[in-house]
Amino acid sequence: MAENVKPRVRVPRSATAGEAFEIKTLISHKMESGQRKDSDGNPIPRSIIYHFSCDFNGENVFQAQLEGAISTNPYFQFDAVIQESGTFTFTWLDDDGSEYSDSKDITVG
Amino acid sequence: MKKFTLSATIAASLALFAGSASAQVNLDAVLSIDGTAITTRAPAPDFLDIDEVISGWVYRAKETQATQMDDFENPAMLFVDQAMDDWNRVDGSEGKSCASCHTNGPEEFAGLRAELPRWDADRGQMMNMEDYINYNRVTYMGAEPLKWAKPRMDAMVALISLQSRGMPINVAIDGPVADIWAQGEEIYYTRVGQLDMACANCHEDNFGNMIRADRLSQGQINGFPTYRLKNAKLNSVQARFKGCMKNIRAEPYAVGSDEFRALELYVASRGNGLSVEGPSVRN
Amino acid sequence: MQFTRRDTLAMGAGAAVATLVPLQAFAGPNEDEMAAFANGAEITDGGVELTAPEIAENGNTVPISVSAPGATNILVIATGNPNPRVIEFMFGPLAGSQTASTRCRLAGTQDVIALAKMADGSVKRASATVKVTIGGCGG
Numbered sequence: 288m289a290e291n292v293k294p295r296v297r298v299p300r301s302a303t304a305g306e307a308f309e310i311k312t313l314i315s316h317k318m319e320s321g322q323r324k325d326s327d328g329n330p331i332p333r334s335i336i337y338h339f340s341c342d343f344n345g346e347n348v349f350q351a352q353l354e355g356a357i358s359t360n361p362y363f364q365f366d367a368v369i370q371e372s373g374t375f376t377f378t379w380l381d382d383d384g385s386e387y388s389d390s391k392d393i394t395v396g
Numbered sequence: 397m398k399k400f401t402l403s404a405t406i407a408a409s410l411a412l413f414a415g416s417a418s419a420q421v422n423l424d425a426v427l428s429i430d431g432t433a434i435t436t437r438a439p440a441p442d443f444l445d446i447d448e449v450i451s452g453w454v455y456r457a458k459e460t461q462a463t464q465m466d467d468f469e470n471p472a473m474l475f476v477d478q479a480m481d482d483w484n485r486v487d488g489s490e491g492k493s494c495a496s497c498h499t500n501g502p503e504e505f506a507g508l509r510a511e512l513p514r515w516d517a518d519r520g521q522m523m524n525m526e527d528y529i530n531y532n533r534v535t536y537m538g539a540e541p542l543k544w545a546k547p548r549m550d551a552m553v554a555l556i557s558l559q560s561r562g563m564p565i566n567v568a569i570d571g572p573v574a575d576i577w578a579q580g581e582e583i584y585y586t587r588v589g590q591l592d593m594a595c596a597n598c599h600e601d602n603f604g605n606m607i608r609a610d611r612l613s614q615g616q617i618n619g620f621p622t623y624r625l626k627n628a629k630l631n632s633v634q635a636r637f638k639g640c641m642k643n644i645r646a647e648p649y650a651v652g653s654d655e656f657r658a659l660e661l662y663v664a665s666r667g668n669g670l671s672v673e674g675p676s677v678r679n
Numbered sequence: 680m681q682f683t684r685r686d687t688l689a690m691g692a693g694a695a696v697a698t699l700v701p702l703q704a705f706a707g708p709n710e711d712e713m714a715a716f717a718n719g720a721e722i723t724d725g726g727v728e729l730t731a732p733e734i735a736e737n738g739n740t741v742p743i744s745v746s747a748p749g750a751t752n753i754l755v756i757a758t759g760n761p762n763p764r765v766i767e768f769m770f771g772p773l774a775g776s777q778t779a780s781t782r783c784r785l786a787g788t789q790d791v792i793a794l795a796k797m798a799d800g801s802v803k804r805a806s807a808t809v810k811v812t813i814g815g816c817g818g
Binding site (some may be wrong): 313315 | 468469471473474475477478481547628629
Binding site (some may be wrong): 307308309320322342343346347348349350351352353354355356357358359361362363364365366367368369 | 739740741744757760761762764765766767768769770771772773774775776778779780781782783784785
């Protein structure tokens with residue numbers, strides 16, 4: 288497990304059915320791209336978060352396949368639209384096999 | 397395949413100059429962070445020859461500025477979150493966390509960052525944020541002191557600095573710290589290193605100008621600790637001092653040294669009147 | 680590319696800016712990525728927007744946004760990076776729009792391309808030139 292990986296998500300507490308709203312996510316991760324070399328000149332192997340997914344009540348909202356060119360502490364902003372109350376789940380997959388997740392409840396008035 | 401001749405390269409570079417001319421500094425840009433108004437320009441303290449002191453925020457590209465205007469956009473806040481975990485974590489022989497004594501949370505420290513570094517009569521010395529954090533860890537928690545300019549300490553400094561966001565920097569320069577302040581002032585104006593430059597050469601004589609591809613600021617520290625895009629992490633005041641000295645090919649003073657402590661006091665006072673920004677975002 | 684002192688001085692008064700010469704857009708990796716994504720469909724311009732700064736303050740963290748109403752996937756390619764693939768966004772049934780923003784690393788001044796795959800399989804393209812400056816006091 289990469290060290291000190293902490294997700295942060297921003298989801299509104301409530302939304303109107305059928306009306307799109309913004310979601311933002313951030314996660315602390317070095318995103319070692321595989322392009323850097325250590326002081327001896329040896330390449331430092333790639334170790335990044337390669338996949339991100341946002342789902343709501345089991346249905347997919349948004350996914351991304353990341354490469355080494357995504358900056359340290361990957362950031363996403365995207366929109367969701369839902370019809371009912373429920374829970375957003377966010378999942379990040381790491382090259383080293385780890386999985387990080389977070390979730391947020393939302394009510395539809 | 398395009399061929400890049402020398403003249404094409406020169407033309408491209410000149411075009412870049414033209415491009416950077418359009419990225420002028422906007423002195424009228426206003427910073428408000430999640431509703432808290434931030435003073436980024438203030439009348440300069442009496443001891444300065446310049447008219448106005450200006451936060452480093454003003455000198456950054458508008459995309460960088462935007463990243464600081466919202467606590468979610470600001471990646472520094474990831475580290476503030478980590479510091480909050482640390483705040484609640486038991487550490488040391490006494491079985492305590494920061495929260496054990498500071499029961500009202502880091503909010504108890506509103507105003508502290510704005511006054512540091514300051515003379516502490518009980519301690520009989522000038523103290524900065526790192527000093528206070530470690531003094532309390534060692535004395536009350538029986539915990540190891542945190543290393544300066546390392547992630548765990550920088551994050552905690554950011555957490556506590558955040559509590560003074562929006563408050564004007566108000567650092568004392570007289571009384572028991574007068575001599576230290578004078579030492580800091582001397583360091584600021586002394587040329588050092590292979591490039592034979594003093595802090596003032598860039599940050600007083602040339603703020604607003606470009607140094608190679610970077611826009612020079614006044615070198616204020618009201619926004620520290622700062623998340624730098626360059627290294628994608630929090631940076632402390634004295635770590636930046638060290639970096640600046642290395643850039644002019646001088647042998648840097650040590651982090652935590654008397655010289656850097658004096659310089660931190662002096663540089664902080666140059667920003668008296670500017671708001672504490674909480675952890676900022678810079679290049 | 681090495682600049683002689685004369686060349687550097689010739690580039691104008693004031694500070695000499697060390698800019699990376701825009702990397703040559705080799706036909707190989709960029710075209711391969713785009714062809715793989717397009718899967719035989721013709722790539723046409725328009726229908727997708729790519730927002731990126733004209734001048735990136737630091738190549739380590741460059742904010743980019745893409746928008747393509749009706750798209751299922753959007754691929755971002757940095758034509759001057761060692762690996763051109765930057766990110767591929769996939770919009771699910773609950774996506775509120777086909778827009779996304781992120782922050783990426785650009786190795787030098789280059790063209791960034793966004794390709795959007797539409798529901799009918801057609802592929803749209805937008806491109807933006809981002810100037811990435813390297814070298815300042817901060818390094």
